[in-house]
Amino acid sequence: MIGIEINNNLKIAIEASLKAGEVIMQVYDTAFDIEIKxxxxxxxxxxxxxxxxINTFLNPTPIPIISEENRQIDFSTRKDWDECWIVDPVDGTKEFIKRNGEFTVNIALVKDGMPQLGVIYVPDSKVLYFADVSKKEAYKVVLESHQTTLEDIKKQCSSLVPKLKTNQVDVVGSRSHMSQETLDFVEDLKSSGKDVQIVSKGSSLKFCLVAEGNADIYPRFAPTMEWDTAAGQAICNAVGVEVISKETNKPLLYNKENLLNPWFIVSK
Structure with a gap:
């Protein structure tokens, strides 16, 4: 796949995610303290x-940042942004604390409310997903090191391909947040005659499962914030998988006045 072209902003996001992943694993391998926000x-x-x-990589760009761990900027300022970075430096902190490996670095570039670029890095397994929505390209690569160069990433990555529909429906459920509404959704699928299997995952890996063809649908009927979903939506959208709000029946939007997402469903 060395012939793929990666634009500069996506390159910056990939490099930031790998460097962040390296420092995350340094903490992961120690007896770390836990604060409650x-x-x-x-x-x-x-x-x-x-x-x-991540801020050291993104701050030099002219694009403002929304991050879970940055002080949130008032909407009176944000409403004038036509594009912004949306970042979750550790998505799945509960999974990190449980030490089950299912936590990610999420970096997305959003323009006019819609994700354009997305990077999800899984530091524990060194799996990297990245996507350019405008090119309809999304890739996955398993790295040998957090210091892997962009050229080596381009050589090793493979395209994501969503799953073809069958009577078996693999439903992605949250590792830590399985709601009653989600359980009801699963029962409705079963009552319609579908052979339903539950696939449990933490963090934004749930989006990746659908995008790479290892699941059919991810219903999220529990709270998420924009930084939990923007990178995953970019990766899904790049391969034709939609992330649809239950509130509007349209794609999830970003840089909203309220950064809390409505419930949504991820499916082809």
Whole structure:
């Protein structure tokens, strides 16, 4: 795949994710402290260090940043942004604390409310996903090292291909947030005669499962924030998988006044 072209912003996001992944794993391999934020969610040294590193890559660009760990900028300013980075330095902090490996670095570039570029890096397994929505291209590569060069990534990556529909429906469920509404959704599928299998994953890996053909549908009937979903939506959209709001029946939008997402469904 060495012939693929990666634009400069996607290159920056990939490099930032790998460097963040390296520092995350340095913390992962120690006895780290856990703080509880105002919204009751956990925070570790890895979140802070990864955020700082990602900022060093993204701040030199002229594009503003929305990050889970940055102080949130008021919508009166954000509403004038036509594009922005949306970042979660450690998506799946609960999975990080459980040490099950299912946590990711999420970096997306959004323009006019829609994801254009997306990077998801899984530091524990060194799996990298990246996508350019305008080119309808999304790729996956398993790295040998966090220091892998972009040229080597281009040589080793393979295209993502969503799954063809069959009577078996593989439904992605959250590792830590399986809601009653999701269980009801699964029962409705079963009652329609579908052979339903549940695939459990943490963090934004749930989007990747659908994009790479290892699941059919990901219903999310529990709270998420924009930084939880923007990179995953970019990767899905690049291969024709939609991320549809249950509120509007249209694609999820970003840089909204309220950064909380509505419920949504990811499917081809």
């Amino acid at each position: 105002d919204d009751k969610s956990p925070l570790t040294e890895a979140d802070k260090k990864a955020n700082d590193i």
